[in-house]
Protein backbone atom coordinates (compact mmCIF):
# COMPACT_ATOMS: atom_id res chain seq x y z
CA UNK A 1 0.00 0.00 0.00
CA UNK A 2 1.46 3.18 -1.04
CA UNK A 3 0.36 6.48 0.14
CA UNK A 4 1.09 9.15 -2.22
CA UNK A 5 1.09 12.53 -1.01
CA UNK A 6 0.19 14.50 -3.93
CA UNK A 7 1.60 17.48 -2.32
CA UNK A 8 2.30 19.94 -4.91
CA UNK A 9 2.62 23.11 -3.17
CA UNK A 10 1.09 25.77 -5.11
CA UNK A 11 2.55 29.09 -4.80
CA UNK A 12 0.26 31.85 -5.18
CA UNK A 13 1.93 34.89 -6.12
CA UNK A 14 0.18 37.95 -5.09
CA UNK A 15 0.88 40.58 -7.47
CA UNK A 16 0.61 43.86 -5.86
CA UNK A 17 0.00 46.48 -8.28
CA UNK A 18 1.90 49.37 -7.07
CA UNK A 19 0.43 52.56 -8.06
CA UNK A 20 2.96 55.12 -8.72
CA UNK A 21 1.77 58.57 -8.35
CA UNK A 22 3.82 60.95 -10.15
CA UNK A 23 3.79 64.20 -8.37
CA UNK A 24 4.05 67.27 -10.35
CA UNK A 25 7.58 68.44 -10.40
CA UNK A 26 6.98 71.76 -8.78
CA UNK A 27 10.07 71.61 -6.66
CA UNK A 28 8.14 72.02 -3.43
CA UNK A 29 7.35 69.12 -1.13
CA UNK A 30 3.71 68.71 -0.42
CA UNK A 31 2.98 69.73 3.11
CA UNK A 32 -0.15 69.46 5.17
CA UNK A 33 -1.09 72.77 6.65
CA UNK A 34 -1.76 72.64 10.38
CA UNK A 35 -5.29 73.50 11.43
CA UNK A 36 -5.80 77.15 11.94
CA UNK A 37 -6.31 77.87 15.60
CA UNK A 38 -8.01 81.14 16.28
CA UNK A 39 -7.18 82.20 19.81
CA UNK A 40 -10.06 83.36 21.88
CA UNK A 41 -10.18 87.08 22.11
CA UNK A 42 -8.58 88.22 25.34
CA UNK A 43 -8.76 91.82 26.42
CA UNK A 44 -5.78 93.41 28.11
CA UNK A 45 -5.37 96.84 29.65
CA UNK A 46 -5.27 99.69 27.17
CA UNK A 47 -2.39 102.11 27.01
CA UNK A 48 -3.93 104.08 29.86
CA UNK A 49 -3.87 100.98 32.07
CA UNK A 50 -7.63 100.49 32.09
CA UNK A 51 -9.05 97.05 31.46
CA UNK A 52 -12.22 97.56 29.44
CA UNK A 53 -15.14 95.21 29.07
CA UNK A 54 -18.50 95.70 27.42
CA UNK A 55 -21.79 94.17 28.47
CA UNK A 56 -23.80 93.73 25.31
CA UNK A 57 -27.53 93.98 24.71
CA UNK A 58 -27.51 90.26 23.93
CA UNK A 59 -26.19 89.48 27.44
CA UNK A 60 -22.63 88.69 26.46
CA UNK A 61 -19.25 89.97 27.51
CA UNK A 62 -16.98 91.51 24.98
CA UNK A 63 -14.42 90.18 25.28
CA UNK A 64 -15.14 86.95 27.08
CA UNK A 65 -11.56 86.70 28.29
CA UNK A 66 -9.45 89.25 30.12
CA UNK A 67 -5.84 89.29 31.24
CA UNK A 68 -3.97 91.76 33.39
CA UNK A 69 -0.86 92.04 35.54
CA UNK A 70 -1.27 91.35 39.23
CA UNK A 71 -1.87 94.24 41.56
CA UNK A 72 -4.39 97.01 41.37
CA UNK A 73 -6.47 96.60 38.25
CA UNK A 74 -8.61 99.42 36.95
CA UNK A 75 -11.74 98.28 35.16
CA UNK A 76 -14.15 100.10 32.94
CA UNK A 77 -17.50 98.51 32.31
CA UNK A 78 -19.59 99.86 29.47
CA UNK A 79 -23.19 98.92 28.77
CA UNK A 80 -24.56 98.87 25.27
CA UNK A 81 -27.77 100.65 24.42
CA UNK A 82 -30.59 98.80 26.12
CA UNK A 83 -29.56 96.74 29.14
CA UNK A 84 -28.07 97.29 32.60
CA UNK A 85 -25.09 95.25 33.67
CA UNK A 86 -22.67 94.90 36.51
CA UNK A 87 -19.19 93.48 36.79
CA UNK A 88 -18.61 91.05 39.62
CA UNK A 89 -15.21 89.41 39.94
CA UNK A 90 -13.90 86.37 41.73
CA UNK A 91 -15.13 83.95 44.35
CA UNK A 92 -15.63 86.85 46.74
CA UNK A 93 -18.00 88.26 44.15
CA UNK A 94 -16.63 91.74 44.42
CA UNK A 95 -18.86 94.29 42.73
CA UNK A 96 -16.44 96.32 40.64
CA UNK A 97 -18.76 98.42 38.49
CA UNK A 98 -22.33 98.76 37.32
CA UNK A 99 -23.83 100.65 34.43
CA UNK A 100 -27.10 101.57 32.85
CA UNK A 101 -27.93 101.50 29.15
CA UNK A 102 -25.45 103.49 27.11
CA UNK A 103 -23.29 104.42 30.07
CA UNK A 104 -20.17 103.21 31.75
CA UNK A 105 -18.65 102.87 35.19
CA UNK A 106 -15.19 102.29 36.58
CA UNK A 107 -13.78 100.48 39.56
CA UNK A 108 -10.58 99.01 40.86
CA UNK A 109 -9.71 95.69 42.38
CA UNK A 110 -6.40 94.38 43.69
CA UNK A 111 -5.79 90.82 42.61
CA UNK A 112 -3.05 88.27 43.06
CA UNK A 113 -2.02 85.98 40.22
CA UNK A 114 -4.66 83.45 39.34
CA UNK A 115 -7.80 82.95 37.32
CA UNK A 116 -10.96 84.74 38.27
CA UNK A 117 -14.46 84.34 36.96
CA UNK A 118 -16.22 87.56 36.10
CA UNK A 119 -19.94 87.68 35.76
CA UNK A 120 -22.90 89.99 35.61
CA UNK A 121 -25.22 89.21 38.51
CA UNK A 122 -28.32 90.94 37.20
CA UNK A 123 -31.05 88.27 37.24
CA UNK A 124 -31.00 86.24 34.05
CA UNK A 125 -27.59 87.48 32.91
CA UNK A 126 -25.10 85.30 34.72
CA UNK A 127 -25.65 82.15 32.70
CA UNK A 128 -24.34 83.80 29.54
CA UNK A 129 -22.22 86.57 31.01
CA UNK A 130 -19.32 84.56 32.33
CA UNK A 131 -15.73 85.30 31.47
CA UNK A 132 -12.31 84.42 32.76
CA UNK A 133 -9.82 87.00 33.96
CA UNK A 134 -6.25 85.74 34.04
CA UNK A 135 -4.02 87.68 36.40
CA UNK A 136 -0.30 87.15 35.96
Ligand SMILES: [Cu+2]
Pocket residue numbers: 055059084085086120121122125129
Ligand atom coordinates in the same frame (compact mmCIF):
# COMPACT_ATOMS: atom_id res chain seq x y z
CU1 LIG B 1 -25.75 91.93 32.69
